Amino acid sequence: MKHAAGLLGFIARFAILGLALAFVVSLLWPTSGEHLRERFGLASTTPSSLPVTTTGAAGPTLSYADAVARAAPSVVNIYANKTVTEQALRMYTDPLMQRLFGGMPAGPAYKRREQSLGSGVIVNADGYVLTNNHVIANADDIQVLLYDGRVAQAKIVGADQETDLAVLKIDANNLPVAHFQPHASVRPGDVVLAIGNPFGLNQTVTMGIVSAIGRQLSSSSPEDFIQTDAAINLGNSGGALIDARGNLVGINTLLIGKAANAEGIGFAIPMDSAKKVLDQIIDTGHVVRGWLGADYAFVPVAADSGLPAAARGVQVSDVYPGGPAASAGIQPHDILLRIGDDDIADPADLRRHEAALKPGSKVDVSGLRNGAPFRLSVTIAQRPSVLPDSSSLDG
CATH class of the missing domain: 2.30.42.10 (PDZ domain)
Incomplete structure (x- = not known):
C-alpha cells in the first residue's frame, strides 16, 4: 500500500513539474505549441471563422487594393468647358413690382466660361472614352486628364440622351483599357467600388454593395440601372463602377441626394447596355432603337x-x-x-x-x-x- 501511494505521489509531482515547465516555455516561446502540432501533423486549433486574406477569385478579402490598381489607370478626369451667355438684370426696388415683372435688362449681354467636372473610362485602345452625356453636353472644349498625368484634347463621337452616355475620342498612345465582360452579371449584395473625380479630388475610390439591379428610373425609358450605396458625388459622373476583382461592371451616372432625404442611393449604367451604345455610336455616330x-x-x-x-x-x-x-x-x-x-x-x-x-x-x-x-x-x-x-x- 505504501509502495502504491509513493508511486502516485511521484507521478503527481512529475505531472505538476511538467505543467509548470510547459507554462514557462509557453511564456517564453508563444508559438511553440503550433510548431509542435505542425511537426507531428496535428490539426491547427486556429478558429476557422477568422478572416483570411486571399487574392483568389473566390473567398473573402481584406483589401481591394489589387482591384483598384487593375481598374484605376483606365479612369480619367474630364473637364468640359462651355461659353454661357447671360443678361444682366436690374431689379425693381419695390418687392411687389419684383414679383410681378421680375427684372429689367441692364446693359448688353455678356459671356462667361463655365466648366463641368466629370469622369470617364477608357474602353478601347484606340482612345474611345465612355462618360455621361450630361458631363459634356453643350461643351465647346473638352480636356481629359489621364492617370499618368498626360492631358489630351477630346472630341465628341456621339451621345445618347436615353442612357445619358457619350463617347469621346482622344489621340494618345499606350492607353490603359478597362477590363470588362459585357454579359457578366452582378447580384444584389456584391461588393462594388466607384472610382472617379468627385469635386475635382482625382482618383477617389468609394466602396459599397449592389443594392438592386434592373432599376427603371423612367417609365418611358428602355434602360435599366444598377443601384448601389457606394458613394457617388458630383464629379463621379461617367466614372467606373468595378467589382471586387477590378472588372468594369457599370458607368456611374447619378445619385439621389440628401435634398430628397436620401442617402446611399446611386445609379450606374450596366456594361451590357453601355457596350451596345458604345458599339452603335462608334459605328454610326448615334443609337437606333x-x-x-x-x-x-x-x-x-x-x-x-x-x-x-x-x-x-x-x-x-x-x-x-x-x-x-x-x-x-x-x-x-x-x-x-x-x-x-x-x-x-x-x-x-x-x-x-x-x-x-x-x-x-x-x-x-x-x-x-x-x-x-x-x-x-x-x-x-x-x-x-x-x-x-x-x-x-x-x-
Missing part, C-alpha cells in the same frame, strides 16, 4: 379580369396616333403578354425587348382584349429622340 408606339403600365389584377393571380405582362395605357401600335390595331387597356417568342414580364421588360428590335422588322404581339385572346403583327419603327407630347395620345 425599336419602338412600338405605346405606353405601358403594370397589369391590374381584379376578380373579373380573367387573369391568374400572378399575372405577368403589361397593360397598354396609351397609344401614339400614327405609330406602329396604332397602325396594327393595339388599343388602350389591351393586355400584352408576349412579343415574338418571349413572354413579357413587366413594362421595363417590354421596353428592353422593343428597343432591341430593328426598325422596319415585323414582330407578333399577343395578349388579351376584354378577356379574349388576340394576336397582331406590328411593324417596328425607330424610336424618336423626343417622344410626341402626351396630350396628343388617344385613350
Whole structure:
C-alpha cells in the first residue's frame, strides 16, 4: 500500500513539474505549441471563422487594393468647358413690382466660361472614352486628364440622351483599357467600388454593395440601372463602377441626394447596355432603337379580369396616333403578354425587348382584349429622340 501511494505521489509531482515547465516555455516561446502540432501533423486549433486574406477569385478579402490598381489607370478626369451667355438684370426696388415683372435688362449681354467636372473610362485602345452625356453636353472644349498625368484634347463621337452616355475620342498612345465582360452579371449584395473625380479630388475610390439591379428610373425609358450605396458625388459622373476583382461592371451616372432625404442611393449604367451604345455610336455616330408606339403600365389584377393571380405582362395605357401600335390595331387597356417568342414580364421588360428590335422588322404581339385572346403583327419603327407630347395620345 505504501509502495502504491509513493508511486502516485511521484507521478503527481512529475505531472505538476511538467505543467509548470510547459507554462514557462509557453511564456517564453508563444508559438511553440503550433510548431509542435505542425511537426507531428496535428490539426491547427486556429478558429476557422477568422478572416483570411486571399487574392483568389473566390473567398473573402481584406483589401481591394489589387482591384483598384487593375481598374484605376483606365479612369480619367474630364473637364468640359462651355461659353454661357447671360443678361444682366436690374431689379425693381419695390418687392411687389419684383414679383410681378421680375427684372429689367441692364446693359448688353455678356459671356462667361463655365466648366463641368466629370469622369470617364477608357474602353478601347484606340482612345474611345465612355462618360455621361450630361458631363459634356453643350461643351465647346473638352480636356481629359489621364492617370499618368498626360492631358489630351477630346472630341465628341456621339451621345445618347436615353442612357445619358457619350463617347469621346482622344489621340494618345499606350492607353490603359478597362477590363470588362459585357454579359457578366452582378447580384444584389456584391461588393462594388466607384472610382472617379468627385469635386475635382482625382482618383477617389468609394466602396459599397449592389443594392438592386434592373432599376427603371423612367417609365418611358428602355434602360435599366444598377443601384448601389457606394458613394457617388458630383464629379463621379461617367466614372467606373468595378467589382471586387477590378472588372468594369457599370458607368456611374447619378445619385439621389440628401435634398430628397436620401442617402446611399446611386445609379450606374450596366456594361451590357453601355457596350451596345458604345458599339452603335462608334459605328454610326448615334443609337437606333425599336419602338412600338405605346405606353405601358403594370397589369391590374381584379376578380373579373380573367387573369391568374400572378399575372405577368403589361397593360397598354396609351397609344401614339400614327405609330406602329396604332397602325396594327393595339388599343388602350389591351393586355400584352408576349412579343415574338418571349413572354413579357413587366413594362421595363417590354421596353428592353422593343428597343432591341430593328426598325422596319415585323414582330407578333399577343395578349388579351376584354378577356379574349388576340394576336397582331406590328411593324417596328425607330424610336424618336423626343417622344410626341402626351396630350396628343388617344385613350
